[in-house]
Amino acid sequence: MSNLDRISELLEVVQYQNYVMTCCLWHDDRRPSLMIREDTYYCLACGAHGKTINLINNLSNIPTTPRTKFYKSHNPFTRWLHKWDILEIVYIANKNLRKSPSEYLRKRGIPDKVQIELSLGILENWIIIPIRNEYDKIVSAVARAGDGNLSSSKYILPPDTDSTLIYTPSWERIKQSDKVYAIFGIIDAITLYMYDVASFSTITGKRMTDTSILDKIRKPIIFIPDAHEEVEAMKLANTLGWRGRCLFIDYPDGTKDINDIHNCNHELLKNILKG
Numbered sequence: 001m002s003n004l005d006r007i008s009e010l011l012e013v014v015q016y017q018n019y020v021m022t023c024c025l026w027h028d029d030r031r032p033s034l035m036i037r038e039d040t041y042y043c044l045a046c047g048a049h050g051k052t053i054n055l056i057n058n059l060s061n062i063p064t065t066p067r068t069k070f071y072k073s074h075n076p077f078t079r080w081l082h083k084w085d086i087l088e089i090v091y092i093a094n095k096n097l098r099k100s101p102s103e104y105l106r107k108r109g110i111p112d113k114v115q116i117e118l119s120l121g122i123l124e125n126w127i128i129i130p131i132r133n134e135y136d137k138i139v140s141a142v143a144r145a146g147d148g149n150l151s152s153s154k155y156i157l158p159p160d161t162d163s164t165l166i167y168t169p170s171w172e173r174i175k176q177s178d179k180v181y182a183i184f185g186i187i188d189a190i191t192l193y194m195y196d197v198a199s200f201s202t203i204t205g206k207r208m209t210d211t212s213i214l215d216k217i218r219k220p221i222i223f224i225p226d227a228h229e230e231v232e233a234m235k236l237a238n239t240l241g242w243r244g245r246c247l248f249i250d251y252p253d254g255t256k257d258i259n260d261i262h263n264c265n266h267e268l269l270k271n272i273l274k275g
Contacts, residue, residue, distance in 0.1 A: 002238035003038050003052045010059050014075065014153045016163050020155065023058075024048060031154050051237055074127055076143055077158040086158065090141055091127035104146040108187055109263045114194060118169050119158040122146065124154070131188055131203060134171050134216065142167065142203050144186065155186070155204045164213045165255055168200035173176020179220040181247075181273075182236075184208070188224075195273055207232055211239045222247050227256040247272070 009011060014022035014032055021032040026048045033045040035195055042049040080089050094116075101112040102122055121128035126143040127147060133139050139251055142154040157163060169187050170193060173181050177198035183189055192199035202208055207229070220246045225233035229247050237244030249272060257260050261269045 002035065003056060004058050007036050007052065009055070011255065014156065015159065016157060016161070019163075019231070020138060037151065066105075073223075074121055075156055076140075077126065077156065080123070081144060081158065086141055087138055090119065090128060090130045093123040093126075094119050096122045102146060107185075108259055109192055110187070110194075114190065118193070121249045129167065131165055131167055132171060133177075140165060140203075142186065145194065157203065163204060165203050166200045166213060167203045168198070169247055173198040174200065174217060179222055180217055182208075182214075182221050183258060184226070184229075185257060185259070191259045191262045194262070194274075195269065197273055209238055211236060214240065214243075217243075219243065220227065220245055224249065224258060227251045 007017070007020060007022075007251070012136045013022045013036070019035055021039045022034050022036065023029040023032050023036040024046060025045045026043065026047045029043075029045065034041060034043045034048070036055070039052055040049065041052050041055055075224055084092065097115055097120055100122070101115050102110075104127065105115055105120070107110070119130050121130075127146045128140045129144060129165070131140040131142060140158060140161050145154050145182075147189045161244050167189060168174055169190055173193075179198070180191055181197055181199045183199060183201050184190065186201050186203070189199045189201035194218075197200070219239060221237075221243050223233040223237050224247045229250075230246070233246050233248075237246050249261075250267070251257075252264065255264060258269065261272070
């Protein structure tokens with residue numbers, strides 16, 4: 001039995017291609033941020049890390065938040081893919097959204113027109129976001145928890161999906177723009193799209209662990225971190241050499257990311273991007 005199989009028996013996990021995610025055992029984690037691979041583990045939020053075998057051996061001695069606080073995550077793609085392929089899932093979800101756009105996205109300041117323009121969709125209580133490659137071909141999709149969704153995972157990928165894929169609302173903009181904004185949240189990437197700039201995000205909403213996936217973008221990449229994530233952004237930018245830059249924001253009270261600013265002060269966000 002592999003270490004990941006043993007972890008799956010001990011904890012409630014979300015399975016990805018070659019790792020699992022679960023709520024961190026070392027801090028109050030409402031969304032899974034502990035990434036566990038076959039050999040090592042690392043918390044994307046608090047930085048806890050070590051060898052997976054040691055985690056397995058010591059798991060019974062680690063103080064954890066009672067599991068009853070969390071809802072077990074089930075991958076809806078596993079069920080959907082028994083009936084449809086990815087293209088059909090995206091099509092059906094988009095058809096549903098055209099009939100009744102997402103209230104959750106409306107609350108986040110994403111108007112119906114943009115939801116339809118970007119081929120977003122709704123399937124059950126999941127928001128479906130198609131992932132396209134640089135040739136504009138749909139290669140996967142992300143299910144994002146929407147209103148009334150009690151999943152402990154904010155983002156869910158189809159089984160065996162390459163988690164290093166990136167999401168961009170427009171590859172055409174990335175190709176034509178002289179600079180690109182990198183952000184770690186699909187909703188934030190869509191928000192920047194509404195301000196006519198080129199943007200992309202990781203597809204799990206987590207910080208990037210391998211910047212080699214950006215080799216195809218041979219132009220300045222400006223990282224915009226959420227509040228209190230400036231150090232991580234600087235480290236990522238430094239790995240890109242001349243292409244890596246950062247835009248640090250003095251977030252107004254009550255805001256922590258780009259979408260928050262969009263919803264409280266459009267003009268401020270415009271000025272930030274101009275600067």
